[in-house]
Amino acid sequence: MNTISDQRISWWQKLRTENNRFRLVFLCSFASLGSWMPGFNIWLQDQGMGGTAMGFLAAIPWLVMLLVQPFWGILADKTGKIYCFRLSVLLAALLFGIFPLLAKASMWIGIMTCCFAVFQTPVLPLLDSITLDHAAMDHTISYSRLRFWGAPGFGLGAWLTGILSTTYGSDVSFYLTAAFLLSAWLIARKLEPPPAVVAAADLSFKGLGQTLNNGILFSFLLVVMLVSITQSASSFFLTVYMREIGAAASITGTAIGVQSLSELPFYFIAAWLLRKTNAGKVLVIAIWGTALRFLLYYLNGNPYMVISIESLNGITWTLLWISSVEFVNEKVPAQWRTTGQSLLWAMYFGAGAVAGNVLIGSLYETMPMRQIFGIFSIVVFITGIFSLLLFVKPSKTKPLMVQNVA
Template sequence: MSSARIPYVPLGAFYFFYFAVIGGFMPYWGLYLQSLGFGAAEIGQLMAIVMATRIFAPNFWGYIADRTGKRLLLVRFGALMITLGWLGVFLAREFWPLALVLLAYGFFQNAILAQFESVTMAHLGEQRDRYSQVRLWGSLGFIVVGTGLGVAFDHISLSVLPLAMLACALATWLSSLAVPDIATATRRDASHGFREILRRPAVWTFFAAHFLLLLSHAPYYTFYSIHLESHGYSRTEIGWLWGLGVGAEVLMFLVMHKVLPRTGEQRMLLWSLLLSALRWVMIGFGADLPAVIWLAQLLHAASFATFHAAAMVVIFRHFGDGHQGQGQAVYSMLWGVGVALGSWVAGAVWSVATAPWIFSVAALLCLLAWVLLHQAGTKASAPASRA
């Protein structure tokens, strides 16, 4: 497929608005819940509910998508349901009603991305190394909303957060309508069974490392803003810190199509894990040193961007077209398991005093993931090298 036929603008627009929703949710949802009077344990539980939907929703949708090949139709339906479901946030203020709303929101929000990744890869065709140039628009959407709301919330109430996210959700659905449909293989086309692929050492080792990395991210996703605010950072500074991290991600995505073919997926994954461990230690123990916190956010380029870009290539090469939806779904499911479990545990023990040690445990999880991938060695990279 030539680059002229790739619908960069519609694909990029969807990523922009999809991650704009997350740009409002991840930095400020914990603060919003705090403003409603919820404690750390309840915040951790509510965040865990959203993350936990990644355990079952992506696999359910992935199964349907691989059976029907109607990935884009499922994405459009899910984006519409996110918009409609988000209306419930305006009514829910108590724990259980809010938990039900977040369960519905997470079920669709966390399911459609895996299928849209497959749609994007299908449009890119043989130019899959240019995936990062499309995906970076999602990072830009996160930055625009994340930093913009940070500045706004130093002057206006956090109560407007649901309205901002509703607007972004509506734009996500509208942008999905502009993406051209494309034929994708169904499960019946696959020459190898899904379970057979999962049993490959290179595959299950990769997924285990991915799970540990996301488990380590849970304190960051759930309590980073609360952690900074407890150390005197303003909401404008918090917004810019989130934006800086995603900005570093954008810059990395811009060059990944050149760097990844030279470096290889295995080496890229290993470096990502080491730098992620360093990042968590800096955040945990450097909160009173602004220079350390700002520098740590630059490492988001490693803890997310480089790992994710390499992971997309690994998944595509191992799962091919016929099982692509399910492969993406497992990747997304493990994201949910890791962050949900980590959010629940972190919420149960979180305090200003325990924060450094919680981030230290996160660093150790990254090192464990590094050991798993390193021991796999050439076995993990051999399938990719033959592709």
């Protein structure tokens, strides 16, 4: 009898490892993002917002990220990343929980969106930084193997939101977000604070002038921003498009769940492709995959077919992001890599997401989402041609020479 009891204790102890805690925190943190982000515009539409207002309100979290991230970095340096992570997660959970109760008019929706964004946007950058520190100390695990659990987490959040909102309305997305964030906070309380190995997210852009002297890198950042603007249609307005073609909330949730799960094999495929070829070629594949995805949205009118289209997300997002990170690392000398990666984040998640939401919201006032996807498919295809000419030729991909630093 004692042997069986000992086996159960041993099994339970194996589950309660530090690595498994990190996996669960990634799962819950990304599930919280999947619960609110894809359906935020649907909720705004349910409040009677027009396209332009939706675009501006949906852009707020990404604008806030650019403004407050440096302050979170300073606070993390002063008080510790794990403390800042727990604080941001807990306060974000509280604000999401009360959001539907207080956000009853345009002004209050804007104010409350700013409030939750202040604490929600640093959650994932801080978690990334903490995980990188942990992986640097524990050589049995890698960052990518822990970050892997974010994709099924995002899919879980989106799927549950789709299922529950059919019965309880779109407000349920905020309550689910709060529940997942609270779960992440409870698990994170058990995490051991690792020694700081990786600096907190740096968006101060030190070395900005020297970095942008690289013309190819500058062109690359403009391409990334343009692709981000168009991908905002599938990231933030997909639920609006699906409602437009008659999809039930449960079908929408399933489609977004498939979107997230399709990323998983492409973490490995991306690594294989980058060993076989260069980051510029993989980037072009991702851009043309995005053009194809948008064309399929334009041609399609069947809600169930969107579930199949979402399987392209591994090509259009995972390949795009991993190749972009590698491209920046190749083009920027070691002493400026933090600046380079910060610029990549700022152009894709900051400038691109803000401009994309505002532009798409304005276009939606005058045309359906299907037509917007059709226009964007042409724009992205042309961008892919220019990217092929700019980033694939060997003569165009030489890295910057490292200058002597006195």
